[in-house]
Amino acid sequence: MGILSPFQASLGRYLDLSDHDRALMASFEQEARPAEQNQRLWRPRDKVGDLYVLHSGWACTTRSSKDGDRQIIDLLLPGEIIGIQEFTFVQHNTEANMVTRGLIQPFPHENIVDIVAASTPLAIALFAKISRQEALLTERLLVTLHRSARSQVLHFVVETFLRLQKVKNVDLASFEFPVSQRLLGDILGLSPVHINRTLKTLEQDGLLKKYRDRIEVYDSERLFEEADFDDQYLSDEMDGLRARLAQFPPS
Amino acid sequence: MGILSPFQASLGRYLDLSDHDRALMASFEQEARPAEQNQRLWRPRDKVGDLYVLHSGWACTTRSSKDGDRQIIDLLLPGEIIGIQEFTFVQHNTEANMVTRGLIQPFPHENIVDIVAASTPLAIALFAKISRQEALLTERLLVTLHRSARSQVLHFVVETFLRLQKVKNVDLASFEFPVSQRLLGDILGLSPVHINRTLKTLEQDGLLKKYRDRIEVYDSERLFEEADFDDQYLSDEMDGLRARLAQFPPS
């Protein structure tokens, strides 16, 4: 077992990849290329073409209304697949941008069809990936519509920390968080002004501080308590299908 | 070409089903059974087991917080698959309930694996189905966070009408809408009191009236204008993959 490529690792979160699966994925891998901060990957109405595996850096997909309101739909961390939920559409309905600079690996959307055709386990892993991104969305809907700004921010900080922890070693006391106050507002549907006041209060209360591109947590106990976080929706487990998948060995 | 079963029709929206695909789906179909209004199909934390094809009636999936706030995630119309986005999870994180009474056809979640294994086109159609339910969610997030209650209600009415129209003949002047004011509030994240005031205003303005389980539209022009509706996210088109799918004929 060699090291997994980011693409392999992204689907390997949900099941053990067979040699066949790994070879299959490798055969579709193209070279990754650097992307600048704020670089746009596609616009709304663009024809769906390449998706991207995010090797490093953060990215996001956005929807906006005519009035200029931006709403972040997905915040993508290293190892995730940008745009997987749109590969069956003719046109994008989101815009995609890099949040930081990073490395992205393009991936023609039709290749998903080839993968699905060639490996049932990988097809199911793709379903798992899409469903988990959707679970993030449902949680966001629940939180943004029913909690105070303070609680939303804390919840989002915890969520992001836990997601990050699955990908790399991070320390709760101080971890990367390259999200500007404006962006945070666009994620939670709050004005940048109110985000600012909320962060200020959290700092004064000795809970946490966001400084530049990092978050420093002072009181993790209170953080988790106030964030009222139930991590079930982040689960990568897929046990319920393991038995059934065993019937479809690599051909 | 005989008549399609609801299950076949639900995936046939995205591509033409081959005889092989239709036979495959038929082989998994179980008998549909009646379900009462408000009947619970599953609870949060329940082990994922059966999904359901909704033959008739309306259903919804819900997430709630400890404080008792309910948030409707999906509102499911006849012909849709309840819980498709959760089949890769071990436990449900939503609750599912019938909104009206209706007919539901159970469907063991492992069977999705069999379908994916046996037919690439059907696998892709399942991706299309999940992605379109997710598109409804992203639109909901955008609308609930950035629009006034009045605009949200109008948007939702138009959305529901257009979705309904894809399934059956409906008349904009008067169509079924079995959504109580409380439920509407739980969908949009607004209090029932405010929903009531908003509906009252819409009626006084001569736009539309919700009476019992129906909506009557008085001024369709103003409805569409104010709803500011862009129906791209409802598109069933999947042209971008048609060529690639043609490579995988029924075995």
Add this chain to the structure above:
DNA sequence: CGAGTGCTTGATGGAGGTCAAATGTAGTGG
């Protein structure tokens, strides 16, 4: 050193939440 961007802070106002009570409207059983 100037310009752009992001952060900070104050003042003001409004959309929608909450509480409470009244009024329908089914549906159930006697």
Add this chain to the structure above:
DNA sequence: CCACTACATTTGACCTCCATCAAGCACTCG
């Protein structure tokens, strides 16, 4: 057919959280 219960809708009074507007500050990068 009526009494009783449960639930949906309606309406009023009050209040709060957050948006908006505006101005000043701080950092970074040509």
